[in-house]
Amino acid sequence: MRVRSLATVFATSCLLAAAVLRCAVPPLPPGPEAIPTSVRLAGGAIVAVPPGATIDRPALIASLKEMSFSAVIIQASADATGESVADRVSLAVELQASLGANVFVGGYQATALNGKPMDALLQPDATFKTCYPGGPTLDDAAALVDKLRICSQDLGKKIADELTRVSASSRIGCYISHQPELTGNLSDAARAKLHDLLTDAASACTAAKRIVGVAPILAAQPGAPAVAANVFRTAILGTGIELVVLEDGVARFPPTATRRASAYYDALRVAPGDGTPVTIWANIEAFECDVDAGCDRAHPTVSTRFDDQVCGARARVDGIIANEYIHHLAGRLLFTGDLDASADASPEASTGSAGLRAILDDTDAAAQLRQGYLTWLDAGASCLAAAADEADAAARAAAAGK
Numbered sequence: 001m002r003v004r005s006l007a008t009v010f011a012t013s014c015l016l017a018a019a020v021l022r023c024a025v026p027p028l029p030p031g032p033e034a035i036p037t038s039v040r041l042a043g044g045a046i047v048a049v050p051p052g053a054t055i056d057r058p059a060l061i062a063s064l065k066e067m068s069f070s071a072v073i074i075q076a077s078a079d080a081t082g083e084s085v086a087d088r089v090s091l092a093v094e095l096q097a098s099l100g101a102n103v104f105v106g107g108y109q110a111t112a113l114n115g116k117p118m119d120a121l122l123q124p125d126a127t128f129k130t131c132y133p134g135g136p137t138l139d140d141a142a143a144l145v146d147k148l149r150i151c152s153q154d155l156g157k158k159i160a161d162e163l164t165r166v167s168a169s170s171r172i173g174c175y176i177s178h179q180p181e182l183t184g185n186l187s188d189a190a191r192a193k194l195h196d197l198l199t200d201a202a203s204a205c206t207a208a209k210r211i212v213g214v215a216p217i218l219a220a221q222p223g224a225p226a227v228a229a230n231v232f233r234t235a236i237l238g239t240g241i242e243l244v245v246l247e248d249g250v251a252r253f254p255p256t257a258t259r260r261a262s263a264y265y266d267a268l269r270v271a272p273g274d275g276t277p278v279t280i281w282a283n284i285e286a287f288e289c290d291v292d293a294g295c296d297r298a299h300p301t302v303s304t305r306f307d308d309q310v311c312g313a314r315a316r317v318d319g320i321i322a323n324e325y326i327h328h329l330a331g332r333l334l335f336t337g338d339l340d341a342s343a344d345a346s347p348e349a350s351t352g353s354a355g356l357r358a359i360l361d362d363t364d365a366a367a368q369l370r371q372g373y374l375t376w377l378d379a380g381a382s383c384l385a386a387a388a389d390e391a392d393a394a395a396r397a398a399a400a401g402k
Helices: 011-017 057-066 085-099 144-165 188-207 225-235 262-268 303-313 356-361 363-378 386-399
Strands: 044-047 053-055 071-074 102-106 172-176 212-214 241-247 279-284 287-290 294-300 319-322 335-337
Touching: 057 085, 071 085, 071 319, 085 102, 085 144, 085 172, 144 172, 144 188, 172 188, 188 212, 188 225, 225 262, 241 262, 262 279, 262 303, 279 303, 294 363, 303 363
Parallel strands: 044 071, 044 319, 071 102, 102 172, 172 212, 212 241, 241 279, 279 319
Antiparallel strands: 053 335, 287 294
């Protein structure tokens, strides 16, 4: 039987692990002060396996257990280098059984197109010829967004079929790996194409009675939260998507604006026009972009900045996800494989054998972030930072339409 909403799915895990922040449906009271400071804040993690690498599953499970996570998102099952649905579903089954967690299997990801303005995705690109080796062939003249739609639909069907084949738990769902930009500044054509992309990407999993989630990213130049939220809610009408995980974009754009997404969390909590309950999570970027190389070279951030991002999400969301967990918060190397230690590319941008040196360089920094964050959680640290609350009070009021 289909679980009707994530609020129902997470009720048990909230009681057992105290890891998901809220299980109630909207509205929530504004402001981080609404949640007792003793609540354990981290709800889950995004696990991104670098191409060419193999996850050390026992080490990953042990690491996630230490964080008391009750949700895990496996970032993608295919990109331009290849498809690995069977492996990702197998990992999801093992994680769910070992952690008692809700697990989401990611679909198709074109890293270079994530977070791009929708109007830019309306343009054709003849170099994008196939989803992955052996995958669907794409029309040279088709718009980028239509190519993404075809690839995402293809992977969604493969994932749904594999979950059915292995009789996977109903607590294993699907994750649309492409991240659209959350903005209110969309043309009518872009809005229609976004709806089509999300509908087709989710279709096979919703038909298989699996929960489907998507993670938009906050635009580089945020605008009106209520407008952007309304545009996105309209885009998910009728898609079957029940989980929206908003990535704050703090590391990519303004690292000093740690609470830039706060008003957007509030605005997104309003139910779509069809009344479908949608669960809202925060996707917190736990990394810093390199001063010279930008986000082509990322490092784990410091715990003070990460903690303030969490404070900006507290009481506004149903759960908090740590972005790129194995690279920025695990504090240890969790994968093996034929990776080239002489490479110095970012984990986010790595393809093939690239990225290991960058990860090894940052292991100590990730360990420090992890320890600082766990200490902060265990101490029941307060989010009652008056100055920070005052700084985002105007944004909260704008989101509420005041």
